[in-house]
Amino acid sequence: MSQAMTVKIKLNPNELEEELITLSSLTYIKTVNSLVSEMVKSKETTKKSSKDIKAPLNSSVKNQAIRDAKSVFKKVKKDNFKKVPILRKPVIIWNNQNFTICEHGIKMPFIVNGKSEKIEISAIISDYERLLLNRASKVGTLRITKKGNKYIAQIAVEIPEPINTSVKTMGVDLGIKIPAVCCTNDNEVKFIGNGRMNKYVRRQYNARRKELGKAKKINALKKSNNKEQRWMADQDHKISRDIIDFAIQKNVGIIRLEKLANIRKQTRKSRKNNRSLSNWSFYRLASYIEYKAKLVGIKVEYVNPAYTSQRCPNCGHINHAKDRKYDCSNCQYTGHRDIVGAKNIIYAPVLDGNSQVA
Structure with a gap:
């Protein structure tokens, strides 16, 4: 028996690496959206390969974009083309053969000056996260997203369930x-x-929401509630x-x-x-x-x-x-x-x- 899960690792890119991730992520979702639009227009699955996509992305990333676009199109087709989703949040995905977990970071390919080059981006990998990665029977895709001002690497893994014979x-x-x-x-x-600290923090959130409610700041109210749920x-x-x-x-x-x-x-x-x-x-x-x-x-x-x-x-x-x-x-x-x-x-x-x- 194995358990599927996602290992989340915080990245610490420098200024140049951050620009590279941002540009590649925007290019990735633009490529997916373009492929979906083409398939919806023709009402059939694309026959394109990575060679047909003119974008500054590694060939393996292009292939992943094609797979993602096909997956989106399949859902749209099943729903009789009622609604075509458009990806807006920057993201980029690599398959398991195109990234490496290093001692102090993660190495993945980007297009630099027109050529594919593997770049190691510094990461904070805890002992627990490294244990999961080392125990994984299967490592899936690497997905990089941005949450606030932080870049997060999400690695899909399958962890075999160990046998514990203890009856304690x-x-x-x-x-x-x-x-x-x-x-x-x-x-x-x-x-x-x-528990005392938990109740104090939640009372603070509640008091804040009351203030926002009286001021009719609806968006700020929703953000406050979401922030409390995350906490x-x-x-x-x-x-x-x-x-x-x-x-x-x-x-x-x-x-x-x-x-x-x-x-x-x-x-x-x-x-x-x-x-x-x-x-x-x-x-x-x-x-x-x-x-x-x-x-x-x-x-x-x-x-x-x-x-x-x-x-x-x-x-x-x-x-x-x-x-x-x-x-x-x-x-x-x-x-x-x-x-x-x-x-x-x-x-x-x-x-x-x-x-x-x-």
Whole structure:
């Protein structure tokens, strides 16, 4: 079994390399749009090869542009030519035989002074990204796009799922005040994320949107909302990465999570945390945990969430915790409420259905 994914790497081109990327990207989408227009006009797939395209692009890039144009035309034809999409965002794509991952960058061919020349562009490749590239059973295309002022290299790869024989289990309790609490069946515990900081940042975004709404700045309002969503997704990536790193460190083979559909019902709402609870995507966080776990061979299971934060892990008696503190009236066991939840998740009944939207 292999898992398809995209490895994203930040590029650091110098001024000349930036101009080269920009020019090549604009030429690429212009070539694709031109080919699509020709095919739509003739109502048939182009017979052109790279030799027929007069553009300052490497032959392999021209061939990729032809493939992309054919793909767009196929969709347009299927839709009975109702709408012909026009690419506007600069992008350029190389196939897997025309780029090389180096120690400090990525080498790819450009047309310089009329000749094809491979140029190495400096890149920030983290240990995690390099690990994925080294483990890839198949490397696909390289795609360079611009996001804001940054250039991003997107490399399509297939990662084989390793086999983890460990039966050590870890429960993960997800929440608002503390985003994630991990506990293994050996009582190894880790608190992950900063719920107070998360709520503060989101209140700032909310206050900003109220100001923009009163000023009727609709475009700025949309940008603010998109920025918040990107920030939330980034937080989920960091939290899920820390969870998996902890699981690897403790040789965990199984991660258990609560069934996501019930998380909001379980958490006590208040005026301060109501909006955070209603908008935070527990499903997205769980999906990040699941796909990152698969990459390292860790199995993810979902359990029945009933009484996970109320049942005493020592005697099984049901108690209601006061804020973060849990006291058992039956056996006098005391502990942190979220640790109690994570412990109970380890031994809760495993559900056979798929996770549901939070």
